[in-house]
Amino acid sequence: MANQRRKPRRPALAPKKSTVTLLGNLTAVAVDTETTGLDTARDRIIQIGGVRIKSGLLNEEDHCNQLLNPEMPIPDISRNIHGIADEDVCDSPKFIEFASQFKNWIGDSVVIGHSIGFDLAMFKRECDLSGINWEAPRTIDIRHMVDVLSPNLPDYSLETLASWQNIQAHDRHDALADAQMTANVFIALLPLLREQGIRTLAELENACRKANNRSVDEIKSGWYDFLYKPDDDPLHHSPARIDSYPYQHKVSDIMSTPLFFATVKDTVSHVLDILMERKISSIVVKPLEPGPEHGIVTERDILRAINRHGIAALDMHIQDLATFPLKTVQHNEFLFRAIGMMDRLRFRHLGVEGPNKQIVGMLTSRDLIRQKSTDAVNIGDAVLHAETEQDLASAWSNLSQVAIGLDRENVDVRNIAAIISEELRAITRRACTMAEKEMVDNGLGHAPVPYCMLVLGSGGRGESLLAMDQDNAIVYLEGDPGSETDQWFEKLGQRTSELLNIAGVPYCKGNIMASNPEWRMGLQQWKSMIESWISRTRPDDLLKTDIFFDAVAVHGDESLMKDISEHAFELGSASRSFLSLMAANASNVHSPLTMFKRFKLADGRMDVKIGGILPIFSAARVESIRNKILHKSTPERLNALLEMGKPAELIDNLTEAHRIILTAILKQQLFDLENGIFLSNKIAPDKMRPGLRNNLRWALEQVPSVTDLLGVPAK
Template sequence: MDRTQGGAPLLALDAVVVDTETTGLDPRKARIIELAAVRLSAGKLVDGDSFRQLIRPGAESIPAGITEVHGIDDAAVAAAPPFADVWPRFREYLGAGIVIGHTIGFDLAVWRRECEEAGLPWSRPRTLDTRLLAEIAAPKLAGYSLEKLATWLDIDLAGRHTALGDAIITARVFLALVPQLRDHGIRTVAEAERACRALTAVLDDQVRSGWAEAVEPPSRLDAERTLRRYDAYAFRRRNRDIMRTPAVFVTPDTPISQAVGRMGQEKISSLYVADSLGASEEIKAVDAGILTERDVLRAIDRFGAGALELPVRQIMARPLIAVPADAFLYRAIGRMSRHKIRHLGVVDERGHVVGALSARDLLRLRAGEAISLGDEIDDAQDAHALSVAWARLPHLAGALSGEGLSGREIAEVISRELGALSRQAAVIAERTMRESGRGEPPVPYALVVLGSAGRGESMLAMDQDNAVIFAHGDPDGPEDRWFAAFGEHVADILHQAGVPYCKGGVMAKNAAWRGSVATWLSRVDHWISRSNPADLLSVDIFFDLRAVHGDAALAMEVRQAAYDAADGQTAFAKLLVDTVRIPGSLTLFGGIRTEGGRIDIKSAGLFGLVAAARAMAIRYHVMDRSTPARLAGVKALAHASESDLDALMEAHGVFLDLIVAQQIEDAAHGLPPSNAVAIKPLSSRAQDRLRAALEAVAHVDDLARDLLFLH
């Protein structure tokens, strides 16, 4: 049984939906007379993929009253096989995945009893119950029979009271419940299970009626849950760490013989090709091509020795497939695997080629199955596919934690993939705009992520923080209206994929978070020269922005202008510091204040630390995005309070370690990830680290003010 499915999204679930017809309603006596099932794949009902089999219930007759319900009488099952012959085929159809049914506890009870009677091995599948899910989604509904749910959800009742018909209706009910459950914050299998287990009165009634438990207790799931192991190296090192520089270029007219000589001279297995051979940093990957040793060998095989006199353009591949320099190595491995290639270009934020990577460079890495996560996101063509890929993230985070990665390192991986998810949502949104007749983007633009995603500090409890910067156009002009509709699509796709809407409205679909370069520069001027504390509740995260799709140069231009405008504006930086609030989280005797046994570490210290580091970075014109890099930059420039700044860097790592570990644990138990960490389970060492971190941030606002006016 696959016990890694707790994080699977309901939106894109692979499952089997079942129904059982019996000789009666008491599971302690009833015999099975029909089994049926249909399959869900990626959250969609698979047409034509079904199982249906009548079963002979031994010597027992089918009561007339029961026959009136489902239409099956003794004659109908007289030639049918017994349960013992059918069950192995049915169990094979169920597979190792999730099984869904309406009042599934009844089905489980009769399945188990029949297996025991037939001397067959029994192991219960992991299950979800549409009856329980419906009560969670609509607690005030008059009733939860399959008829009532189908009527409420406007589902056709054709085939009712046949096993196959009821399985199909149940499948459609489940799919219709998914968006209803999402509105209640329930997105994954584990979250659905936990919510179902809270319906104790309903579950108790079912058990008293002889039904099996509709949802498995968490202790059993935990005991059997296993984590695959991943090579952590590929999640710690970035492409820039091992890329070869400079990338070697030739022109398309270069004879292949000369290109081969150049490869031998440089001791490399590929050359990049560009029309103009300026500095490689000025050549974009989209304008470049590549020639490899294998291309040359194939040309010789095809054309003979004369191939060496052909120009490179005749056998090169274009465009050059590339990866960002600051992306992690698992991204490069996954991209090579997907494209079945052995060479990649490496590009900077502007898309300019800055280096080269080959399979030889990566040979010593063994990144395992997790490397496919990034390219699964890049390959996704709709919200369902994005959801499938994104749902692997909590499992991956747990595996990386088991490999010894720090919370800070795991947060960087999460942030990079959140950026990739946002980028692919934009790609899908662009296609949707085209297909709806809205056409291509009217002007160049950049989709940017803000806040923790921009800083590389996202964790599993996240929502959307994004914005759009476009080349030109007035507010509410034709360009702005195009991007407003585009932003709606991006927000909806991300929400469906598992990244909820931002409660504070920081999304490109909202007018305040999109605009032309000129509009953004005007906003920046207002923030810096005329803002008040009320204006700064969310605009400070703008300084964390990072482009994830489109023309990154636009984003870099606006971010650089914002830092330039803030240069020397200590009043603005002071306003940012004035928004920092550090609550007292330690008692007089050094105890940790908790609520319900937990402490919200973001509120207790992380938020204030991040905000203060950002304000100091703006004051000292430190362009780094991550909090540790900002603190290090301020330390290098201020030459004061160095031990305090070191303590803040350490505190930041402690906070991320504890929050990430707690979120991984909560996600495994179906709890929505939060920033609240349970204190009692922490070791004494971990509690000591937390106390020291809370002490370090207790006066971060005063430290920031001192450093703002140091020079």
């Protein structure tokens, strides 16, 4: 065995530890040691092996493998196990000489191991002997992960765990080989954890604390106790403060207008005169004929032309300098998307498209210079340009940290919900395009007919928070259920949902997904189904109708969605029986307050969706159908009703109650997220600050007034 192994390498950027990091996006190191024996009070380390894991993938090239001089004889019983003899380590560095290099290689990564408590105890002993301050890393033991999964295994040895996951064992009791095997087992367990709803580091730690039955025996054996206690976790995540401006303002708020245009036949001299006279840095170039996309010429393009051609450049046609096509962003996009796009493309100018795809403004780096934020703004662009499952998961994993940062900046919860919803739509769009490309690459061909992918429910309303799951559907132009066309879209729906689940958006428990034939149909089948929902008005039909009326198109031929949406509004607004049943359903408020205005709690929590926001957004939806209001979000629907003459005090109170309840849910979800508690709409009012708790009580008192909005008797 060689005395000196490859030196460990430090990653270019050590990622910050975060409790909210998705396990599939975790940057970690799997570590193992070989020692002179098993006594953590007497023995020494003779080999350290480690390998890096990044975004669910093993990077065997980035590894650590080092023999150490233990400064004591290696007993025969130990040498017979790992094969390392005194002569193999006599010229190796001592632990104190290697410790700094090893610490730098680990960086801020999570440490993964098998029986890692023993290895940590040995590291602590070596640090104590060397006079080095011991800092315990955030740690995961794959044996504790298996405890959570509770398989029926004869034992939890590394060989058994590897065999269970069909991982080949080799070079046992070599630290590097064991670390690599540990890493492979960890990666193999991630999908099993995901099936149980365990997706983040905090959720795994919390589950391990509850499931682990080994801690006492391990501590008695001298192992290091690394399972964190929720109340004294020194590594509680605190993200850097972020500039909230790009998350609260749209492109249309700061774009430059009016626009100035040139044609491809205009001269550089003429365009330069316009730039100087109007004090602008770019001009949009129109094509000679309608149809082709617009281009752009900037002041830098002109300077480069003059530098290259001298004064003759002024007589050149602008088409010789223009860049086609002009890259654009939608006028109603949040600024953080535009910032991410400009950073990725390294552009200083973006055209702004209006509702009718016309160029209505220009967004420049000068417009954004004071809006530059942290790297978190790039989440939207990262989602849109993800190429692999890992890319998608990596981009999505930043969303919770953005939500934490925005909440700490006191950003309105409705803006935070709108951002989360916009990213939910974006990741659904990207997962769909990735799935479609995979199908083409696998020989299944392109979509047989035009189609549209929809996002439903809270994602469609723009009111999703962090406990969202998948609610999606597909409408395609034509094709019967079970036909080849339908089978193609079934595969598309299945792969889209799979990609979303891997990225961190769980499968819908109610199976409201395009993989389900009830939510994947041809245009005429959709119209017939909607007619059936509205005419029969069974409880299950009402639920489906509720979800559908919040749908938005996120990918494909949006005219298909527009067609069935208009059809649904026409039928729904004309059916008195349907509207009456919808109104009765929305007004059936199960208040979480007692008659004495106290909170009704079960295990210290109460569900403020069922008795809080649900009646408000349901009532706003019913009235939007009745009055053919096409807005999707609850505040926009309520505001439209105000403009139509509904009582101002009633609308204002319901709007404010909706905001307060959403705020309470988000605050609870952020707390639960960082403490590994499964996210839901149930909140613990006793844990709230008094001001928010009192506001929540007032908000819940307003909810029964939805009956006044709906014009139905109070129950």
